Amino acid sequence: MNVITDHLAEFGEGLRLTVVLTLLSLAGALAAGVIVAAMRVSPVRVLRAAGMAYVEVLQNIPLLVWLVLAVFGLPEIGVMAGLFTTAVVVIALYQGAYMAEAIRSGINAVPAGQGEAARALGLTFTQSLRLVILPQALRTVVQPLGNIAIMTLMNTALAAAVGLVELTAAANRVNLAEAQPIWIFVGAGLAYMALSAVFGLVTGTLERKLAILR
Amino acid sequence: MIMVRTSARTRRTAATAIAALSLAGLAACSGGDAAVPGADKGEQDDLLAAAPVASSLPAGSTMEKIKQRGELIVGGSLDAPLLSQQNPATKKVEGLDADFGRLLAKYIIGKPNVKIVNSASETREALLSNGTVDVVLQTYSINPERAKQVAFAGPYYTSGLVIATKKDETGIKAPADLKGKTVIAGANTPAIPAIKKAAPDAKIITFGSDPECVQALKQGRGQAYVQDEAVLLATAKQDPSVRIQGRPFTSDPYGIGLKHGDTQMKRFVNDWLKQIQASGLWAKVWKNSIGTVAEGAAPQPPAIGSAPGSE
Numbered sequence: 001m002n003v004i005t006d007h008l009a010e011f012g013e014g015l016r017l018t019v020v021l022t023l024l025s026l027a028g029a030l031a032a033g034v035i036v037a038a039m040r041v042s043p044v045r046v047l048r049a050a051g052m053a054y055v056e057v058l059q060n061i062p063l064l065v066w067l068v069l070a071v072f073g074l075p076e077i078g079v080m081a082g083l084f085t086t087a088v089v090v091i092a093l094y095q096g097a098y099m100a101e102a103i104r105s106g107i108n109a110v111p112a113g114q115g116e117a118a119r120a121l122g123l124t125f126t127q128s129l130r131l132v133i134l135p136q137a138l139r140t141v142v143q144p145l146g147n148i149a150i151m152t153l154m155n156t157a158l159a160a161a162v163g164l165v166e167l168t169a170a171a172n173r174v175n176l177a178e179a180q181p182i183w184i185f186v187g188a189g190l191a192y193m194a195l196s197a198v199f200g201l202v203t204g205t206l207e208r209k210l211a212i213l214r
Numbered sequence: 215m216i217m218v219r220t221s222a223r224t225r226r227t228a229a230t231a232i233a234a235l236s237l238a239g240l241a242a243c244s245g246g247d248a249a250v251p252g253a254d255k256g257e258q259d260d261l262l263a264a265a266p267v268a269s270s271l272p273a274g275s276t277m278e279k280i281k282q283r284g285e286l287i288v289g290g291s292l293d294a295p296l297l298s299q300q301n302p303a304t305k306k307v308e309g310l311d312a313d314f315g316r317l318l319a320k321y322i323i324g325k326p327n328v329k330i331v332n333s334a335s336e337t338r339e340a341l342l343s344n345g346t347v348d349v350v351l352q353t354y355s356i357n358p359e360r361a362k363q364v365a366f367a368g369p370y371y372t373s374g375l376v377i378a379t380k381k382d383e384t385g386i387k388a389p390a391d392l393k394g395k396t397v398i399a400g401a402n403t404p405a406i407p408a409i410k411k412a413a414p415d416a417k418i419i420t421f422g423s424d425p426e427c428v429q430a431l432k433q434g435r436g437q438a439y440v441q442d443e444a445v446l447l448a449t450a451k452q453d454p455s456v457r458i459q460g461r462p463f464t465s466d467p468y469g470i471g472l473k474h475g476d477t478q479m480k481r482f483v484n485d486w487l488k489q490i491q492a493s494g495l496w497a498k499v500w501k502n503s504i505g506t507v508a509e510g511a512a513p514q515p516p517a518i519g520s521a522p523g524s525e
Contacts, residue, residue, distance in 0.1 A: 072433070165418075165419075
């Protein structure tokens with residue numbers, strides 16, 4: 001157990017970076033998800049196609065490939081951002097595709113009559129989506145969004161492969177110095193579990209408060 | 215599996231090459247192996263011309279058997295750039311270890327006749343103990359564990375971690391210069407603790423593989439890349455935009471592996487190493503191989519018998 005208490009500073013710094021990475025990516029992913037989901041249900045054919053292409057391209061290539069492409073490929077065409085920024089943007093866009101699909105299923109769960117009524121009242125497509133459909137849709141998909149949040153947390157570990165010293169990379173480094181993999185990685189695993197437990201609790205509370213009983 | 219380079223084959227290649235015409239006279243008098251075409255190899259012929267030959271060999275010794283055989287059988291690599299790599303055009307094996315092999319052959323036999331038997335890190339001890347090879351010259355790190363199975367002459371070279379930068383970098387010459395810089399290292403390599411020790415406030419970023427680290431260095435994600443010298447030699451040779459700065463700052467002593475218990479040959483090889491170190495030939499060998507990609511003058515050769523396991 002000493003290996004963990006001796007290296008609390010490294011673990012703490014790694015944990016902090018994991019949390020910041022997760023929260024920023026999640027915020028970005030939620031924004032991207034809402035926009036792409038709206039595109040996918042819009043009456044404009046080009047937007048629907050673009051939304052679908054986004055989801056297919058992002059989901060069908062592993063996150064690690066995206067990260068490596070962005071970190072090593074973009075500088076070759078003159079786009080050079082810091083490692084942290086690159087990782088946040090890539091994880092946000094990637095998880096955004098999953099968010100979009102979850103939100104779209106929520107939109108589909110809203111009874112068609114709601115949309116028809118909104119249009120009958122004279123709301124535009126954007127207004128009816130923003131004021132009538134999306135609030136109900138998001139409340140339906142709290143649980144899947146919570147799952148995606150946990151998946152995002154776990155996926156931040158891949159940022160270790162492109163040079164960010166988040167929790168997994170920090171554990172790796174401590175292990176390199178101490179060579180006690182069991183305690184070190186069990187410790188890191190417990191930290192991840194604690195974080196996802198927080199996400200689970202938040203999701204559960206939100207769902208109890210927001211769920212629409214149909 | 216065993217790849218063998220015979221001197222006869224080298225002679226044939228040399229004879230067919232156009233440039234060999236100008237060196238044909240030299241080939242006749244230096245036993246063939248040295249006469250490889252190519253203007254830049256002139257220095258290597260100088261090396262061999264200046265190389266010493268033992269005045270006498272003890273009767274019944276391993277060295278005498280090698281001399282009677284007419285060639286030195288070396289366990290080595292054919293794929294280690296600047297250390298021991300076969301040139302596909304000339305079939306000649308080039309590099310630091312290869313040159314030392316030829317010089318040792320000349321010292322024993324009088325001619326630089328070397329036969330390289332491809333060995334691997336798992337087979338070296340066996341090849342030495344069953345007599346397949348006379349010596350092993352293959353980035354063979356001396357340590358007391360290995361010294362229980364083989365005898366180590368040397369160390370003949372001290373490798374270790376080195377710093378690479380982009381070609382135009384001038385501010386980083388030594389580990390202390392890494393202070394406050396962003397330094398790239400391979401994930402889970404000994405470079406990470408070594409950088410922390412040399413420059414505690416350097417920011418270390420790690421990538422999974424060597425090509426990724428090199429790419430990150432070239433793209434400017436860090437000012438320096440710390441990696442094992444043997445790995446970086448290959449990189450620097452392949453990619454002229456990467457430069458090795460300074461000398462290894464950790465110590466990984468390379469020894470010449472000999473049959474366990476052959477103290478007579480160990481003393482003999484150590485005497486030869488001392489001779490070529492004193493005469494400056496050692497520095498010329500370094501200049502000829504590693505010195506082509508590393509900045510500055512040749513390092514101080516390691517003291518013979520200084521590494522634990524080589525006493």
